Amino acid sequence: MNHLDIPVLHRAAGTVRLPGSKSISNRVLLLAALAQGETVVADLLDSDDTRVMLAALRQLGIGIESAGADSYRVKGAAGPFPIKQAELFLGNAGTAFRPLTAALALSAGHYQLSGVARMHERPIRDLVDGLTQIGAEVRYLGNAGFPPLQVLPAQINLSAPIQVRGDVSSQFLTALLMALPLMGQTAVIEMTTELISKPYIEITLNLMARFGVKVEREGWSRFTIAAGQRYVSPGTIHVEGDASSASYFLAAGAIAGGPVRVEGVGRNSIQGDVAFADALASLGARIGMGDNWIEARGPLSALIPSPSPADAGEGSKLRAFDLDLNHIPDAAMTLAVAALFADGPCTLRNIASWRVKETDRIVAMATELRKVGAIVEEGDDWLKVSPPYTSHLTPHASIATYDDHRMAMCFSLVALGGVPVRILDPNCVAKTFPDYFDRFAEITAPVIAIDGPSASGKGTVAQRVANALGYGYLDSGSLYRLVALAGQQAGVGYDDEAGIAAIAAALSAEFRGDQVLLSGNDVTEAIRSEEMSAASSKVAALPAVRAALIERQRAYRRWPGLVADGRDMGSVVFPQAEVKIFLTASVEARAERRYKQLIAKGVAANIRPLLQDLRERDERDASRSVAPLRKGEDAHLLDTTELSIEQAVDAVLGWARDAVDGKR
């Protein structure tokens, strides 16, 4: 089976920009489709579940076109769907299946809705019962109570309140709430049981209000949509980051030092899953929150005196917990795996909805946690997880993921327990977070940052260190050289900051072994010319150019690790690097090395202009306003004036091993 091996990881630190929220994305798409007017949906999640919704809406006659990266222009139908006959395949997307069932039941057409085998095992009776009460014609095409479904035209009657259960899935209530305004009449929903996952209903009500429909609610038991309301486009709507997806990164920060910051959700979020941060805080994690970000660090250790608060959390465990997690059922899965890192048995309560999700998550979680050594007890709606008696997780566990994206993402955290772990069928994360493992690597892969002036030998040393450790290698200077060359080719002046930054943002660069390609052309030699050396240090002084390249550089941080060389690797691009080195040599030694390098390549050279050029570049790199070249306090100084290449490499490898071994 297809699998991903995650190596032993020691530390999690860095920043992650979250993908759009799945819950918000699919709700907004449906509301925009039913609304009057055009809606631009910006920052939409790009995943299997949103693709399913987009395809279904198009099939139902809704005009949807791209409006830039992750943005769509949706031409609303101003009421029920215009296409009156369709067969929809909705995969395993519950956030598409349930709301579409309700909206189609009120659209006076002939429809069939089906999905993958697991979708046909996920209950839908409570929603169908609710729709049947108002006269809708919804029939089971397979097992009663489950998809697939047939929907037929019907006479809808809203004179009596709709009685609905809310104890299996809150999506049934969401589906009814979002569909009922299509009728333009007063509609009342009464809950016949306790409502679970209330924060998801808050998302629904909030988004309906953004589209002009207000729902009156009496506690969580009665909801009234007054007559005469209809959906009207709010114009542009931005989808906030996915708070459930944030949970894996925040947990990583809490387990393995941190700080890990997620951007895209924060204190202004409308998603209930931001309460995961409170749950982590109750486990002792140190949490910070802004309007649009959340940050997590490990707990302060009460036992080990630490030199500084920033280091204090390392090595200390999370507090054991006993929590009712009904309000955050999805993010709660992350806590089940975080329990492996707690100082005692942990109980997750009121999580019955796990049984009807992508898989029976209580069974799946218990089975896979046992593989890594946890002692697990399970009940109808609870799970008790005790870390292994020895505190040592079982290495090389093969984790089955049950076609459940959250199982795959949660279990990546196991590697932070100092053991390698294998995730089976890792691509199931495409349901909500296609590049999850790349983003996770960007906060967990160790980085060795080597900065220093031109011709100091940092590229040579960095490459050899990377080879010795089996790590990847980033020559960040070549990116600035490529920008300079691309600017020259496009005829954009090096003082045109916006123009050069646009080139940097769209740079088509590829590294193939020793070859460097620009827009598919081999420019390995061209970017190394003395002209490009000077030009690159000019474009590198432009703040907008540096900003345009920063995420691209961070994306090189992959497992098992990265050696990155440049001028600001340790100070700006990878401030959390495990090892930082400032590698230098006297300017005379560097000029001499460059001279020999050129002569060896058959290029005529003269030491005097080389010296002059290095001095000018040193001056430009050290005096610029953004990311100037200088040794940081936390960097080791390596002066190679009197050292051989081998001696320099050995010194770096020594620091690298100390840093990694120190965390074992």
Ligand SMILES: Nc1ncnc2c1ncn2[C@@H]1O[C@H](COP(=O)(O)OP(=O)(O)OP(=O)(O)O)[C@@H](O)[C@H]1O
């Ligand atoms: N310790 C050393 N002793 C002698 N020569 C060295 C040493 N380190 C590197 N060199 C040589 O110096 C030359 C310049 O090294 P390299 O290209 O790695 O420098 P760099 O700092 O990456 O330069 P740039 O910033 O311009 O890319 C190479 O030919 C390399 O073999």
Ligand SMILES: Nc1ccn([C@@H]2O[C@H](COP(=O)(O)O)[C@@H](O)[C@H]2O)c(=O)n1
């Ligand atoms: N992190 C970096 C790397 C490079 N630069 C600038 O690019 C020029 C070329 O870099 P080389 O390492 O290939 O010599 C260099 O002179 C710097 O101005 C940078 O700013 N930051």
